[in-house]
Amino acid sequence: MNIIQLSQDELQAKHHELQAQYDKIRAAKLNLDLTxxxxxxxxxxLANELDGILEGFYLLQDGTxxxxxxxxLGIPEARELGAALFGVDSSNVLVGGxxxxxxxxxxxxxxxxxxxxxxxxxxxxxxxYDRHFTICEQLGIEMINVALNDDGPDMDEIFSLVENDDxxxxxxxxxxxxxxxxxxxxxxxxxxxxxxxxxxxxxxxxMWDNAYTVxxxxxxxxxxxxxxxxxxxxxxxxxxxLLASTSKVTFAGAGISFLGAxxxxxxxxxxxxxxxxxxxxxxxxxxxxxxxxDMDGIAAHMAKHKDIIKPKFTLVEEKLESSLGSKGIATxxxxxxxxxxxxxxxxxxxxxxxxxxxxxxxxxxxxxxxxPYRNDPNNNNIRIAPTYPPMDELAQAMDxxxxxxxxACVTHLxxx
Amino acid sequence: MNIIQLSQDELQAKHHELQAQYDKIRAAKLNLDLTxxxxxxxxxxLANELDGILEGFYLLQDGTxxxxxxxxLGIPEARELGAALFGVDSSNVLVGGxxxxxxxxxxxxxxxxxxxxxxxxxxxxxxxYDRHFTICEQLGIEMINVALNDDGPDMDEIFSLVENDDxxxxxxxxxxxxxxxxxxxxxxxxxxxxxxxxxxxxxxxxMWDNAYTVxxxxxxxxxxxxxxxxxxxxxxxxxxxLLASTSKVTFAGAGISFLGAxxxxxxxxxxxxxxxxxxxxxxxxxxxxxxxxDMDGIAAHMAKHKDIIKPKFTLVEEKLESSLGSKGIATxxxxxxxxxxxxxxxxxxxxxxxxxxxxxxxxxxxxxxxxPYRNDPNNNNIRIAPTYPPMDELAQAMDxxxxxxxxACVTHLxxx
Numbered sequence: 001m002n003i004i005q006l007s008q009d010e011l012q013a014k015h016h017e018l019q020a021q022y023d024k025i026r027a028a029k030l031n032l033d034l035t036x037x038x039x040x041x042x043x044x045x046l047a048n049e050l051d052g053i054l055e056g057f058y059l060l061q062d063g064t065x066x067x068x069x070x071x072x073l074g075i076p077e078a079r080e081l082g083a084a085l086f087g088v089d090s091s092n093v094l095v096g097g098x099x100x101x102x103x104x105x106x107x108x109x110x111x112x113x114x115x116x117x118x119x120x121x122x123x124x125x126x127x128x129y130d131r132h133f134t135i136c137e138q139l140g141i142e143m144i145n146v147a148l149n150d151d152g153p154d155m156d157e158i159f160s161l162v163e164n165d166d167x168x169x170x171x172x173x174x175x176x177x178x179x180x181x182x183x184x185x186x187x188x189x190x191x192x193x194x195x196x197x198x199x200x201x202x203x204x205x206x207m208w209d210n211a212y213t214v215x216x217x218x219x220x221x222x223x224x225x226x227x228x229x230x231x232x233x234x235x236x237x238x239x240x241x242l243l244a245s246t247s248k249v250t251f252a253g254a255g256i257s258f259l260g261a262x263x264x265x266x267x268x269x270x271x272x273x274x275x276x277x278x279x280x281x282x283x284x285x286x287x288x289x290x291x292x293x294d295m296d297g298i299a300a301h302m303a304k305h306k307d308i309i310k311p312k313f314t315l316v317e318e319k320l321e322s323s324l325g326s327k328g329i330a331t332x333x334x335x336x337x338x339x340x341x342x343x344x345x346x347x348x349x350x351x352x353x354x355x356x357x358x359x360x361x362x363x364x365x366x367x368x369x370x371x372p373y374r375n376d377p378n379n380n381n382i383r384i385a386p387t388y389p390p391m392d393e394l395a396q397a398m399d400x401x402x403x404x405x406x407x408a409c410v411t412h413l414x415x416x
Numbered sequence: 417m418n419i420i421q422l423s424q425d426e427l428q429a430k431h432h433e434l435q436a437q438y439d440k441i442r443a444a445k446l447n448l449d450l451t452x453x454x455x456x457x458x459x460x461x462l463a464n465e466l467d468g469i470l471e472g473f474y475l476l477q478d479g480t481x482x483x484x485x486x487x488x489l490g491i492p493e494a495r496e497l498g499a500a501l502f503g504v505d506s507s508n509v510l511v512g513g514x515x516x517x518x519x520x521x522x523x524x525x526x527x528x529x530x531x532x533x534x535x536x537x538x539x540x541x542x543x544x545y546d547r548h549f550t551i552c553e554q555l556g557i558e559m560i561n562v563a564l565n566d567d568g569p570d571m572d573e574i575f576s577l578v579e580n581d582d583x584x585x586x587x588x589x590x591x592x593x594x595x596x597x598x599x600x601x602x603x604x605x606x607x608x609x610x611x612x613x614x615x616x617x618x619x620x621x622x623m624w625d626n627a628y629t630v631x632x633x634x635x636x637x638x639x640x641x642x643x644x645x646x647x648x649x650x651x652x653x654x655x656x657x658l659l660a661s662t663s664k665v666t667f668a669g670a671g672i673s674f675l676g677a678x679x680x681x682x683x684x685x686x687x688x689x690x691x692x693x694x695x696x697x698x699x700x701x702x703x704x705x706x707x708x709x710d711m712d713g714i715a716a717h718m719a720k721h722k723d724i725i726k727p728k729f730t731l732v733e734e735k736l737e738s739s740l741g742s743k744g745i746a747t748x749x750x751x752x753x754x755x756x757x758x759x760x761x762x763x764x765x766x767x768x769x770x771x772x773x774x775x776x777x778x779x780x781x782x783x784x785x786x787x788p789y790r791n792d793p794n795n796n797n798i799r800i801a802p803t804y805p806p807m808d809e810l811a812q813a814m815d816x817x818x819x820x821x822x823x824a825c826v827t828h829l830x831x832x
Contacts, residue, residue, distance in 0.1 A: 055467075251484075276517060
């Protein structure tokens with residue numbers, strides 16, 4: 001039953017029915033949350049042995065005492081792990097503290113002196129990760145929306161923008177299982193990103209935030225081409241900044257982070273960082289190396305995550321399909337990995353749905369949050385985060401959500 | 417035997433004797449180091465049980481899961497610990513990651529927007545902590561030396577400078593067991609610092625880096641007055657920023673850090689930080705709370721540090737006294753706590769001594785390092801860090817050092 005095609009009478013009846021359901025739910029005063037891209041407790045439990053894993057041994061093979069000061073680039077063993085994750089040499093890797101967001105923030109700040117022009121702009125494929133956009137806002141970097149397709153950002157648009165405006169100094173990318181759409185950039189998209197540095201100038205940076213690189217939900221996971229290899233071939237390695245962390249591998253708030261860059265860029269960044277720290281937490285780096293070991297260890301660990309969260313994504317998909325599948329009012333992504341489902345409304349009522357849901361006790365990510373300046377030009381996009389709530393709460397929250405979505409649409413069509 | 421008063425013949429004989437000793441030592445190709453204000457391995461061992469102390473329990477009393485995202489101000493238990501350390505309310509405390517240097521760096525950056533004038537200056541009591549000065553250098557903040565006396569900086573000079581130059585926006589202080597002199601600010605000095613905010617304007621900040629607040633070497637430790645209490649009385653609380661860490665309590669590279677500030681300042685700083693992190697490592701904060709417990713726990717732990725490092729300070733003092741005590745060429749501090757001994761030469765030959773020592777295989781902190789721009793106007797000051805080397809190496813290094821110092825002076829007097 002496509003709602004868009006209902007007659008006025010049918011809409012009236014439908015509205016009556018939905019409003020009654022909504023009023024009943026609202027009276028129940030629920031307190032549910034679909035906003036948080038956070039691991040559930042059961043996922044965190046998978047890494048509980050991190051604390052205590054060192055068993056009193058704090059020395060590295062090279063004699064370094066991880067308890068003491070120093071080693072701003074990280075311990076060799078952790079740099080190796082990051083190198084395997086990125087597909088680069090360990091000399092190109094810095095291992096940071098518990099937040100890759102901190103590394104990206106500082107990388108951008110470290111570039112600000114080189115970006116001498118008063119206006120600095122970043123391209124922002126959208127919908128995207130709100131905290132990327134917040135970094136730009138705090139630093140006064142102007143953001144330009146770029147369309148994000150299933151195979152990645154619109155590369156023609158990007159080349160055209162960059163070629164015609166030399167104040168554009170960077171772009172934010174979540175190339176694999178993108179936040180929030182779950183799409184992975186195609187080989188062709190990666191190749192064109194590797195070529196971008198040739199036209200964008202030496203001070204342009206592609207912030208390649210590979211936050212979900214090992215976060216598969218499918219037995220046939222997406223494959224992302226190695227951008228650094230491609231960039232080395234194109235002689236544009238200086239334009240690439242790789243980022244990742246174990247936040248959604250081990251502990252969300254107590255993992256380790258990685259930054260990958262050319263040797264020249266890494267040396268410059270190290271110089272910048274050295275005024276603010278003597279080194280990141282090497283004890284925690286060693287814990288992570290002992291726990292995760294290598295890429296095989298990471299893959300085995302991530303399979304356990306998948307066992308926990310895959311059913312939640314399946315539940316979300318089932319709820320959406322059964323309630324909205326034939327109604328013509330929304331489409332949504334079916335990600336093979338990552339942390340989110342991205343839903344687009346055909347009638348552009350995202351803010352109304354978020355408000356209705358909130359009033360009924362189901363918190364959703366604010367409408368527009370996935371766009372620069374919190375401004376979704378079509379008021380279409382809603383991000384759903386299935387991982388954190390238990391299954392029963394997730395089911396209940398999804399029921400409320402789809403009801404609110406339909407109610408918003410019917411109300412809108414009725415008052416057209 | 418005061419060297420300054422020797423005759424030319426006596427100097428000649430002395431020089432001959434010292435030079436022969438020096439040549440012999442140089443031939444031995446030593447490799448010793450007196451530069452590092454780092455805990456020795458035995459000190460770090462005292463906190464080895466940190467890893468594993470949680471025994472699988474990651475939940476706080478209020479239900480917070482320390483493994484997950486959030487709580488940018490830190491966990492309540494750790495904020496309480498910081499509050500006890502600072503003598504303030506826990507609502508005035510932020511608990512950070514493994515580096516208080518990072519917190520001070522960011523606090524200063526967070527103020528840069530408020531400091532609108534193109535020129536920003538900081539007062540730098542000197543000799544002082546080189547990393548404070550590096551922060552100013554990287555951020556383009558002009559540094560002004562202020563004399564540091566036994567009871568703290570020259571407060572008359574500070575008031576006079578601040579009253580006559582409104583581009584002076586801050587001052588670096590290590591108020592207890594100062595790096596490198598080991599002096600503690602007197603009650604009167606603290607009182608005048610509390611009053612400084614009244615003449616310095618609302619955007620002036622006293623960076624009160626209390627790095628050695630529990631690091632006593634004496635059974636009759638120094639006492640530092642509570643600056644925040646005094647500032648609250650004077651209505652200048654906004655001018656005070658308190659800093660401390662457990663870097664020289666637990667693990668130098670994997671401790672936790674604290675920042676104390678007025679509620680208004682803390683809220684503003686939290687806003688600034690929120691663009692770069694979702695929160696610091698709460699798991700490590702909980703480890704520290706479980707391990708250190710409270711101020712009594714910290715005091716008991718620091719007594720163990722004292723047992724390890726006090727003999728090293730005693731050795732340094734004995735070597736200096738026995739070799740240089742009566743010679744009129746150097747004076748040095750006899751700290752009741754902290755990490756350093758500060759030596760001043762009467763003839764201004766610090767760079768020569770550092771060079772001679774280095775050539776003989778004993779690394780010293782570069783001459784001038786304890787002054788802004790690495791420029792010791794009198795070329796007098798040498799910082800000695802006794803904690804890191806084992807006792808036998810420390811003894812050997814001190815023998816070389818005092819020899820080099822005397823040789824430099826005799827050579828200078830001979831060629832006068």
